[in-house]
Amino acid sequence: MAARKIIVVGGGLAGLAAVIKIAEAGGAVDLFSIVPVKRSHSVCAQGGINAAKNLKGEGDTTWQHFDDTIYGGDFLANQTPVKAMCEAAPGIIDLLDRMGVPFNRTPEGQLDFRRFGGTLYNRTAFAGATTGQQLLYALDEQVRRHESEGKVKKYEGWEFLSAIIDGKGVVRGIVAMNLRTMDLQAFMADAVILATGGVGAIFGKSTNSVVCTGSAQSAVFQQGVYYANGEFIQVHPTSIPGEDKLRLMSESARGEGGRVWVPRNPGDKRPGRSIPESDRFYFLEEWYPKYGNLVPRDVATRAIHKVVYQLGLGIDGQPMVYLDLSHIDCHTLHRKLGGILEIYQKFVGVDPCVEPMKIFPGMHYTMGGLWVDFNQMTNIPGLFAAGECEYQYHGANRLGANSLVSCIFGGFVAGPNALQYASSAPAPEGDGGAAAELARQAEINKKLIENQGGENPFKLWRELGESMTEHVTVTRYNKSIKESDEKIVELLERYKRVNLSDKSQWANTSFAFARQLKNMLELSRTITLGAILRDESRGAHYKPDFPDRNDERFLKTTKASFTGSVEGPRIEFEEVDTQFIKPRARRYDVAS
């Protein structure tokens, strides 16, 4: 019998992890990626990867990791998969270590660990400040090995457009577009895994890469997959605002002793380094004495917003605060944080060893995503999801350095499960719906190319991003979220008049972008509508009008399903699995 064929879409950590597991188990894989997989967004992760290896003699346990993750996520995550992830994490670190990831070491040759937000343990393994890059490369190398042995076929420079779903509602393959020739092609498989990352582009500027549009998730959402917890968007407390994007300044800067502060005197004109201690307001340390600068990201972000917008203490009246490393030995900084120091130096032109960095919160991570069961399968049989594109591991707020472990773990679960599913999947009838789906996509392309009107897709995108960032990030009011939702409806209407200045059929990036934009618009309503309905504050979702968590009504997963109507997605709520840890109040300002 021929090997079972699995399609993996996305070549970041989750996708590559799935590919490796499938290839190892004897399955055949077609791997699709918009960019060469080595350039996937996982490469941007900086600070590290969590695992309770307890190599620092602190008595850390996988249970403690589990508890920190659930508590950090404000109890919204289903506990069974999170527990499994935390238990698997030490083994994942060992595996990465064996693959040759150049983790930082102790003098004895052991893995070194540092502290990250939302925990009191040194639990984060790291390779300088480019851990994501190093992990992605390690998996990329393993996949290249399987590729050279003929077990994996890569389709780099292909964009996923839709799933092929047969008459019985089972996934049979995908339709993808060659981004060079713009050809459409149907690819059949016994199962499909989506590992297509986050949705940063919906917010215009974010710390995400250009390809993180959420287009693939949206496509299958529009084909009937539930999208869960869309309203949970992580805004990272420390990023460098830029003209083209927000550049992340890793939490590891604080893990290594970095301190966040503003001048006590709002009019203080002195450069940061010449302001004496007594005139500095270390607000995180004062407000959260136990965790200090290492409170979870949602807490730190809200604190920075409060200092800037309510207390008016932003540096020079601008929306900026200091992230200060200048008190730490320069050699140590370079050894442990080299990568991010270089980013700051290159893009801002200031040496962070000498001068405190100026930072501000920026959209960073998508906690929500495609709804999956504990086997990583969506509600459409044969369609799996892993990594940031699904919702399972982080609840209402992700802890730093948990994303890399959730990506790899998710891929490791999805891969074998997809293969298992494939081995018992019934054979498709006829072409499994391929011709019809291909024709549908070709029709969309034809209409887009021939469309007449005056709208530029890049301008529509900018408007979407500005509105979403203004109304649906850190502080949310129902009135303003509704404004954003109405804006999306307006943009969807204007999208019908989108006119491409480039109608060629060769490496037409604006054409591909226009298709992504439609999907971004459709998906963004799961964020706005989910946020409107959730009248409470939980994790990253903060409504001043409803400042408390409301477990009775909202200890529930938001599940959005596509309707195609102007009312937007239909939202229902699902019970959360809390069988291991009873929900308790989440307070980082006092001991829990």
Place this chain on the structure above:
Amino acid sequence: MATVESPASPQLRSGVEPLRAGQGSSFIWRKLHSLLGIVPIGAFLLEHLLSNYEALKGPLAYGNQVKFLNSLPMVRVLEWVFIFLPLLYHGLYGFYIWLRGKSNVVYYPWAGNWMYTIQRYTGLIALAYIIQHVWRQRFTGVMLPENPYYAFHKVQVELSNPWMLAIYVIAMIAICWHFAYGVWLFAAKWGITPGVNARRRFGYVCIALGIGLACLGLAGIFAFVGPWYPSAPIPTP
């Protein structure tokens, strides 16, 4: 598998081909080129410049040196195996290297890139010069192996032409440059000086070597055109 294709997509041009892992023999030829440049060619260069230096002591001393060299056992075999053939190979393969390199010092005017480019052009100068030099001094005119004491006179007549003198001076500098930087390159590429500081320090050594050799060589030339032995007669031993 079903596809929807756009009409006749353009084709990419072919680019640089990937590594032919373990295939072909260019490694051995290139390394031979590199090695021969040091031994025997470099060694011979040293010997030749030292011999020329004898000319400063006069036509007789110079003639004696030529006579001595030609009295070595199996000198014709030595000459071909250790001088002409290696030179020919180093020159021709070097020409081939020059042909295949695409200097871009105009766009990237960095020190190493200048040296790369200069190494190629000094090599070309050396090749052209050595061909004419060997032809005119070794294979035509008075046969020096048989008439070693004609050596000073033969060279002096050659250098009495100011154009030829200029060619000799330029070629001498080019060859010394080529050799000195070649030694530095040899150490770098054969992994003798992998460290940045080691390469820099060895660079100073090679600069000194190059300048020393060039002085030695130019002094030798000067013996023929300087004020000491104008229109020197053929000496009798």
Place this chain on the structure above:
Amino acid sequence: MAERTVIFEIKRQANPDAPAVWERFEIPWRHGMNVISALMDIAGNPVTADGRQTTPITYDSNCLEEICGSCAMLINGKARMACSALIDNLEQPIRIEPLTKFPLVRDLQVDRSVLFENLKRVKAWVPIDGTYDLGPGPRVYPQQQETNYPLSNCISCTCCMEVCPQFNVETGFVGAATIAQVKLFNNHPTGKVFKEERLRALAGDGGVQECGYAQNCVEACPKQLPLTTAISDIGRDVVVQKVQDWLRS
């Protein structure tokens, strides 16, 4: 007061068969602009400086923080990453061209897959037995980590290959990036198992011997990899390997 603007001259080519043309753009200046943000601006308003409607520019980019390696192009004649090319540090008009050593796709987009193929040919990976739990990896001392980590920072941008006078169709030189990866994997306690194979591979046509040591690679590398040191070390190891092979044959 006239608005401050930035002038760009961009070399464009609709496809590999089409003629190359230069287009001039005038874009409003903003603080902290980089080349990528200018290309984004052009996409939002694809009009040349003389008011002619044109198409958005095709180029590769992804992370925009110089870690994914996508956006290498020639900026004022030099190969570098467009994301870290800040406008205020560049001389105007800013001339932008695609890399010249790789097959052109369109405008600033080229096909750099040769590097990934080269990585396959030198087996640039650690051949682990499997992904099942085999406990921790080999001990590695901090000094070793500090040698290997810089080599592992290669972002596959191919700048080192673009600027190399020896990397061209005549030589088929493999380029510095791949040689550095061979050093990285030969250094690894488990990766070593393929050491001899990798060294023999690099003695093939287009191998390490083609290096002319112009050292442009190390000057151009945006991640400051110790490329010339890697070439030296690997050059020596390949010679030793070949001599050993010859003596033991």
